[in-house]
Amino acid sequence: MGHLVYLPFALTVAAVVVSRLATSRLPARAAAWSTAVTMVALAATTTLALAILASPLIARVPLVAHLGRWRPAAVALHSPIPACSSAVAVVALLLVCSRVGVEVQRLARQFRDAARTHDHLHAAPAPLVVIEDHTPVAYAVSRATSRSGRIVMSTGMIDLLDRDERHAVVAHETAHLHHRHDLFLAAADLAVAVNPLLRPARADLRYSLERWADEDAATSTSRPVVAAALAKAAVTAIGLVTTPGALHLHSHDMTRRVAALLADGPPAHRRLAWGLVGLAVVAAGAIALATHDTERFFEAVRRS
Amino acid sequence: MPRRSDRSTPLRRRSGELEAAVLAALWAGDESMVPAEVQAAVGGDLAYTTVMTILVRLHDKGVIERSKVGRAYAYRPVVTEETVVADQVRRLLAQGQDRAAVLQGFVDGLRPGDEQMLRSMLAEADRRRVTGTED
Numbered sequence: 001m002g003h004l005v006y007l008p009f010a011l012t013v014a015a016v017v018v019s020r021l022a023t024s025r026l027p028a029r030a031a032a033w034s035t036a037v038t039m040v041a042l043a044a045t046t047t048l049a050l051a052i053l054a055s056p057l058i059a060r061v062p063l064v065a066h067l068g069r070w071r072p073a074a075v076a077l078h079s080p081i082p083a084c085s086s087a088v089a090v091v092a093l094l095l096v097c098s099r100v101g102v103e104v105q106r107l108a109r110q111f112r113d114a115a116r117t118h119d120h121l122h123a124a125p126a127p128l129v130v131i132e133d134h135t136p137v138a139y140a141v142s143r144a145t146s147r148s149g150r151i152v153m154s155t156g157m158i159d160l161l162d163r164d165e166r167h168a169v170v171a172h173e174t175a176h177l178h179h180r181h182d183l184f185l186a187a188a189d190l191a192v193a194v195n196p197l198l199r200p201a202r203a204d205l206r207y208s209l210e211r212w213a214d215e216d217a218a219t220s221t222s223r224p225v226v227a228a229a230l231a232k233a234a235v236t237a238i239g240l241v242t243t244p245g246a247l248h249l250h251s252h253d254m255t256r257r258v259a260a261l262l263a264d265g266p267p268a269h270r271r272l273a274w275g276l277v278g279l280a281v282v283a284a285g286a287i288a289l290a291t292h293d294t295e296r297f298f299e300a301v302r303r304s
Numbered sequence: 305m306p307r308r309s310d311r312s313t314p315l316r317r318r319s320g321e322l323e324a325a326v327l328a329a330l331w332a333g334d335e336s337m338v339p340a341e342v343q344a345a346v347g348g349d350l351a352y353t354t355v356m357t358i359l360v361r362l363h364d365k366g367v368i369e370r371s372k373v374g375r376a377y378a379y380r381p382v383v384t385e386e387t388v389v390a391d392q393v394r395r396l397l398a399q400g401q402d403r404a405a406v407l408q409g410f411v412d413g414l415r416p417g418d419e420q421m422l423r424s425m426l427a428e429a430d431r432r433r434v435t436g437t438e439d
Contacts, residue, residue: 127320127321127324127327128324128327128328130327130328130331132383148320153328155331158328163325163345163346164347166328166329166332167321167325170324170325170328171321174320174321174324220321222433224429224430224432224433225429227425227428227429228426228429228430228433231422231423231425231426231429232426234418234422235419235422235423235426254418255418255421255422258422258425258426258429262425262428262432
């Protein structure tokens with residue numbers, strides 16, 4: 001089965017690089033979709049690759065060998081995969097299982113919390129809930145099962161913005177709800193739990209989702225209005241920060257978003273999206289071939 | 305393919321956004337507002353009757369209250385139980401942990417050194433809005 005089985009790992013590294021490029025060279029919607037799809041596909045293919053790499057060692061467990069009707073010694077003798085690779089893969093698989101278990105629990109808790117918050121807010125079925133707070137805050141809460149949700153805005157945010165900018169913030173949060181951005185992030189969280197190499201791509205996805213909502217808001221207002229709303233809220237938020245750690249320190253995300261809105265429309269390097277998805281397709285192809293080879297190997301040892 | 309999903313539910317989405325816009329306008333005002341004032345504060349091409357409809361709907365939902373001013377009603381927002389819950393969520397968000405996937409905040413990813421650049425970009429955005437050059 002050669003080295004094909006290692007390909008998904010190399011492609012993961014490539015995908016992380018390409019997804020970074022996608023944040024600035026693709027329309028936000030295309031960047032978000034291609035990054036999310038690629039992340040999920042690569043998480044799945046790397047897991048299958050680990051399973052294939054681990055298979056010679058697992059096949060030597062007496063019970064498995066008995067069920068498979070092959071001799072453990074024959075597997076050990078003819079396996080094309082080095083025993084040390086198999087051992088590493090077994091450990092990695094166990095890690096993946098436990099990480100996914102933890103992550104699924106965390107996500108379930110998160111969605112439950114969100115649903116509870118949403119249901120509380122839903123009691124007054126206005127789409128906007130205003131909280132009295134001088135910090136400029138706006139966020140959206142939804143149920144995992146529905147497109148509708150509630151937008152929360154602080155009086156600080158409302159007082160800061162003029163009417164068009166307020167509209168931009170509402171449209172931005174509505175876009176998050178309408179396009180189910182919470183599910184994109186949850187899928188990415190799972191993918192990172194499976195394959196930690198994908199972590200940088202998750203940050204890129206989050207940036208692309210914010211940009212997507214910004215551009216969506218710009219269609220119902222205008223790009224300078226969204227830019228102004230973002231910049232005002234950001235400057236005020238910085239002024240209110242007393243400890244540097246109080247806000248999420250994800251480099252220059254806010255400045256990048258404002259700059260992107262003030263620049264001409266995103267350059268449409270559509271091919272980059274296909275390139276990104278292409279990496280996942282190649283990984284899937286490699287795994288399909290490697291799976292086929294693995295099956296043939298076990299058929300061979302069964303006959304021997 | 306772009307915007308396909310937007311067309312399927314434009315009315316519902318739009319009406320939700322309008323309710324939010326009217327509510328935000330009422331919160332932005334210092335005192336109770338009569339419908340004409342709300343119409344001006346919301347802006348856009350909103351018809352007076354549309355504003356009236358939304359105000360009545362919001363009042364029915366108990367989110368805003370009204371009082372008689374002369375011959376018209378003046379409206380103002382009510383602090384409801386929901387705002388308390390929303391505030392609890394905000395506190396959770398402010399704890400500095402990586403934001404939960406389910407909550408999508410507007411202001412995110414900031415660092416103090418960004419302020420100068422943001423200020424100059426804000427000036428640029430305002431300049432474009434005044435001159436009307438877009439894109």
